[in-house]
Amino acid sequence: MKAIVMRRFGGPETLELAEVPRPVPQADEVLIRVHAVTVNRTLDLAVRAGRYGRPVTLPHVLGADPVGEIVEIGDDVVDRKIGDRVATLPFVKAATGSAPPVLLGVSAWGGYAEFVAVPARITHLVPAKLDFADAAVVARxxxxxxxxxxxxxxxxxxxxxxxxxxxxxxxxxxxxxxxxxxxxxxxxxxxxxxxxxxxxxxxxxxxxxxxxxxxxxxxxxxxxxxxxxxxxxxxxxxxxxxxxxxxxxxxxxxxxxxxxxxxxxxxxxxxxxxxxxxxxSTGQTSGDLDRALALAADGLLQAEIADTFPLSSAARAHEDLEEGRITGKIVLLPQHIEVPLSS
Missing domain, CATH: 3.90.180.10 (Medium-chain alcohol dehydrogenases, catalytic domain)
Incomplete structure (x- = not known):
């Protein structure tokens, strides 16, 4: 699969489109075909620059909030099925003792990719009324x-x-x-x-x-x-x-x-x-995500999207956000890979 990989810390130029192995879901995981993932100042830009407050192992794939459809499920997963439209919480593992939580896109490979494998328990069904980009912004x-x-x-x-x-x-x-x-x-x-x-x-x-x-x-x-x-x-x-x-x-x-x-x-x-x-607090619960998605589906929360980019333009998205050329939420669309040809 294609993913945006960072092999060193630094500016937007460190983000490269690369071929990496498609993940295989473990027994308690699902494989998501990612349709949307947001770009964030802290969980993306600060992590990329090496300024985040927790260690990040390289090479790394950013993306804390992938949204998409399930295409494969692990042997122990019983409450999700292929074809489910899902959003994700970032907490892959909870904090234990002095150990910080494992966060998707920070301490585990995230959603700047065509596919991502995550524990089924951090996935939440997206109402049919919501498209993937809106769901990603609401879930973030x-x-x-x-x-x-x-x-x-x-x-x-x-x-x-x-x-x-x-x-x-x-x-x-x-x-x-x-x-x-x-x-x-x-x-x-x-x-x-x-x-x-x-x-x-x-x-x-x-x-x-x-x-x-x-x-x-x-x-x-x-x-x-x-x-x-x-x-x-x-x-x-x-x-x-x-x-x-x-x-x-x-x-x-x-x-x-x-x-x-x-x-x-x-x-x-x-x-x-x-x-x-x-x-x-950075805390949020499964109930918070479910309620947020329901409020959005009922029209009580609106996703404010400033711009969308294909996956291959992740570096440009980071640059535009960092330089203040775009104010508001940017969404990457990992199923849109190629940069459009200029006229």
Missing amino acids: HAPLALHLLETKARVCPGETVLVMGASGGLGSVGVQVAKSLGATVIAGAGAPERVARAVAAGADYGIDYRRSDLVQEVMVLTGGRGVDVVFENIGDPDLFPQAVSSLARGGRLVTAGSHGGGKVTLNVTELYQKQLTLYG
Whole structure:
């Protein structure tokens, strides 16, 4: 089969289209013909550059969230059949003791390939109403957004949620999930067009935090009270303290990202005087994924796809995302191999 293989860490040029052996599923595994897989800043770009926080063995195939159809099943698999349309969770093996979890596309070969073998237990049926590209985008971010906002922050109807980075992949889903939970949503983003995109995705209000005082604008919108929940997944040293200061007394902040740097200051006096709670989590459950796919099939979550690329153009997809030429989610289509000829 063809796959995008990285044999060293570095820039997009390290990604090469290569012939590799087609995997054979083990007894508890299924073989998926991959139809879509997303491109991610952390789980793809950072891993490729050698900046990810966990060891990666080379040669390696990226791709944390392959979606496709099952073409072969292992001898012990009883709850999946050939032809099933499935999405995947990335957790191939759970963390044990001091050992980190085994993640698809990080510590196990992932979905930048025509086929991938995964444990049957991490696969979830994709509703017939969803196409593969939409399912891949929903499966990548919506389960985590549900876990953070519903399970960790316990957002209730009538509360106000500030979503930071609201036009990004996780942020735009966070806007939609918060709305589905009955919240009033304030979208924070770093440019007017990004604010507009987040409002179009369902946010009630928008703030350009690069041009305006975030805390002041939040207080105006909330009558001086602040927000109940902040969905913060940037980790920017300037923005994070402002996000915390935007919280009302008893407020909660949830986060699962740090692409803005990750080293931030925290006003501990504010933390205890306002009785704030901060949650960091990358957790998501099988139920979160099933619910996310069902919400998308019912039209309550929309997949925001900026562009699609054939498998052979993975390096160009990485370059476009890294250089900021594309804002939003990029999807690779592994069954589309060849680069289209230019006219």
